Amino acid sequence: MIGARGPGDLRDALAQTIVGQSGVIEALLLALLCNGHVLLEGPPGLAKTLACRSLAAALEGEFKRIQFTPDLLPSDIVGTRIFDQRESAFATVLGPIFANVVLADEINRAPAKVQSALLEAMQERQVTIGPQSFALPDPFVVMATMNPLDSEGTYALPIAQMDRFLMKVNVGYPTSAEELKILDRFAVADTQPVRAVATLDDVRAWRDEAHNVHIDEKLKRYIVDLVTITRNAANVIVASHGGASLRAAELIDYGASPRATLALAFLARARALLDGRDFALPDDVRAVAPHALRHRIGFNYRLATDGVAADRVIDAMIAAIPAP
Amino acid sequence: MVSRTAALIVAALAATALPASSQALARLTVQSFALATDTARPRVDVPFHLIVTLRVRDRIDRVANLELPMLADLELLGDERQTVSSPRGSLYRETITVVSHSTGAIAVAPATLQAIDARDSKPKQWYTNGLTLQIVGGAGPGVRPQVLLGPALFTLRVLLWIAGLGCIAIVLLLLFRRRRASIAVVSAPAPAAPLPVLRSPREQLADALLVLRTERTRSAAVRVRRAVWRILGANDGETLGDVLRRRESADATMRQLLVALERSAFTYDHDLRAAIEDACSALERQIDSLA
Numbered sequence: 001m002i003g004a005r006g007p008g009d010l011r012d013a014l015a016q017t018i019v020g021q022s023g024v025i026e027a028l029l030l031a032l033l034c035n036g037h038v039l040l041e042g043p044p045g046l047a048k049t050l051a052c053r054s055l056a057a058a059l060e061g062e063f064k065r066i067q068f069t070p071d072l073l074p075s076d077i078v079g080t081r082i083f084d085q086r087e088s089a090f091a092t093v094l095g096p097i098f099a100n101v102v103l104a105d106e107i108n109r110a111p112a113k114v115q116s117a118l119l120e121a122m123q124e125r126q127v128t129i130g131p132q133s134f135a136l137p138d139p140f141v142v143m144a145t146m147n148p149l150d151s152e153g154t155y156a157l158p159i160a161q162m163d164r165f166l167m168k169v170n171v172g173y174p175t176s177a178e179e180l181k182i183l184d185r186f187a188v189a190d191t192q193p194v195r196a197v198a199t200l201d202d203v204r205a206w207r208d209e210a211h212n213v214h215i216d217e218k219l220k221r222y223i224v225d226l227v228t229i230t231r232n233a234a235n236v237i238v239a240s241h242g243g244a245s246l247r248a249a250e251l252i253d254y255g256a257s258p259r260a261t262l263a264l265a266f267l268a269r270a271r272a273l274l275d276g277r278d279f280a281l282p283d284d285v286r287a288v289a290p291h292a293l294r295h296r297i298g299f300n301y302r303l304a305t306d307g308v309a310a311d312r313v314i315d316a317m318i319a320a321i322p323a324p
Numbered sequence: 325m326v327s328r329t330a331a332l333i334v335a336a337l338a339a340t341a342l343p344a345s346s347q348a349l350a351r352l353t354v355q356s357f358a359l360a361t362d363t364a365r366p367r368v369d370v371p372f373h374l375i376v377t378l379r380v381r382d383r384i385d386r387v388a389n390l391e392l393p394m395l396a397d398l399e400l401l402g403d404e405r406q407t408v409s410s411p412r413g414s415l416y417r418e419t420i421t422v423v424s425h426s427t428g429a430i431a432v433a434p435a436t437l438q439a440i441d442a443r444d445s446k447p448k449q450w451y452t453n454g455l456t457l458q459i460v461g462g463a464g465p466g467v468r469p470q471v472l473l474g475p476a477l478f479t480l481r482v483l484l485w486i487a488g489l490g491c492i493a494i495v496l497l498l499l500f501r502r503r504r505a506s507i508a509v510v511s512a513p514a515p516a517a518p519l520p521v522l523r524s525p526r527e528q529l530a531d532a533l534l535v536l537r538t539e540r541t542r543s544a545a546v547r548v549r550r551a552v553w554r555i556l557g558a559n560d561g562e563t564l565g566d567v568l569r570r571r572e573s574a575d576a577t578m579r580q581l582l583v584a585l586e587r588s589a590f591t592y593d594h595d596l597r598a599a600i601e602d603a604c605s606a607l608e609r610q611i612d613s614l615a
Binding site: 214216218219278279280281282283286287321322323 | 546560561562563564565586587589590591592595
């Protein structure tokens with residue numbers, strides 16, 4: 001089914017360098033297999049850069065990091081044309097987006113036109129500089145981060161833009177045991193080198209395999225039910241911070257789009273492949289559902305006023321649909 | 325014979341295929357819930373009936389979440405359901421026509437019913453009694469005398485019916501007069517006491533193996549998967565991950581079985597045959613480990 005060198009090997013290689021953060025590693029690999037992009041939300045210092053750099057190294061690919069700031073320009077990302085005095089002609093200088101793994105750090109610190117430039121490139125997989133279009137490398141994965149702690153002077157991403165990300169993963173702090181391991185592992189050197197375990201050609205082959213992973217009809221119905229309930233969650237009850245029972249529908253302005261349905265199916269397939277299977281299981285769907293739905297549901301102000309965590313509402317909706 | 329026997333198990337498993345949690349449990353006041361047979365000594369190759377009777381104080385049109393026992397040793401010939409409702413309650417009767425092709429003792433496990441008990445609003449599971457049938461050989465010599473005595477027996481039966489109806493009329497008249505005199509407060513009879521399931525997990529797994537071997541289809545695999553989950557106490561709507569986290573699934577052989585059944589329920593069509601074969605082997609190993 002899966003050759004000797006599978007995506008599972010890549011995961012193992014990354015786990016040897018990065019302590020904990022299995023969610024981030026899995027998200028990166030799933031995005032890679034689905035040809036999608038990841039949005040990460042979490043405080044700084046949680047090995048997000050290390051994860052991206054390690055992934056690129058493990059694939060013998062190129063890694064670039066872009067720090068988003070309020071004065072960033074679209075040309076700082078995609079590239080620009082400069083005048084070459086020796087040649088007396090304009091030459092194109094490609095931006096940092098031309099890499100296999102791109103870390104867009106604190107994407108919400110840049111204004112909307114810069115965010116749009118990145119998201120358009122993510123969607124189109126090509127950029128146009130002057131009269132010429134340039135295809136982005138393949139594979140191409142963007143991992144964008146947002147810091148939830150320091151929101152002053154930020155530009156929130158509209159839901160329509162966030163919908164372009166295949167998944168959104170909330171990154172939490174490591175456990176005490178993991179933190180002790182981090183101390184031991186990084187006491188000598190800042191980072192541990194990652195050995196290359198696969199090539200970019202392998203990734204392209206895995207993507208084809210992921211595409212062919214079987215999804216049973218029962219699972220397809222389960223996926224559709226999971227997305228549909230986000231649009232009509234009148235019967236899902238969630239407890240507020242104060243202990244009051246609220247209907248999930250009262251907290252949601254609009255539910256997930258059909259893009260969420262597709263994302264769920266892609267991600268379930270990729271997770272099955274990562275697990276060494278060529279058929280998806282309900283566990284795959286349920287595991288990826290929060291990541292595929294989190295940024296696609298429009299919650300209203302009551303979420304904040306009633307003190308309900310968005311993830312709790314999503315968990316309640318997922319729990320309301322029995323797995324096949 | 326094997327296929328028809330399997331059909332019976334499949335029918336029984338099909339009753340379990342409807343997930344209890346996926347549909348709302350009915351709110352019922354169960355008065356009695358029993359399993360009976362119309363003959364004390366069924367004969368080999370002679371059809372007889374298993375009758376499940378449920379009496380409730382509520383008005384119902386149908387009964388959901390009633391599960392028939394797995395009947396691996398009997399051949400199913402028919403199944404008839406009847407619900408009679410009145411303002412005072414409802415009587416549900418399911419008559420299963422079966423036949424045995426071999427002599428000996430057959431244990432029939434209790435039927436089960438899941439519902440919300442209207443008395444305390446708690447979800448409960450009721451069990452009927454179990455049955456042990458002693459199947460005896462041949463149609464026997466009693467047929468011919470019965471034919472000869474036919475007219476006399478008929479007359480006797482008519483007289484007995486008339487006498488019986490008369491008695492019922494007198495009792496009803498007395499009850500009616502007493503009710504008019506005073507409205508008696510009738511305490512709700514206790515629900516049928518839960519009885520232990522007679523069929524062991526090993527026997528249920530053996531039934532499941534027979535089903536899977538006979539009907540190598542996806543739907544059979546799904547039903548067997550659900551039946552095995554129920555043996556472990558897992559609820560419908562859980563995933564394999566949830567079931568594997570249960571204490572009852574700690575055994576390595578059982579875990580292999582659960583994984584194999586999951587594969588047969590969700591794998592692609594070309595792999596189905598191999599997956600079911602794998603699940604059958606895993607079932608055999610689990611049955612052996614329970615011996």
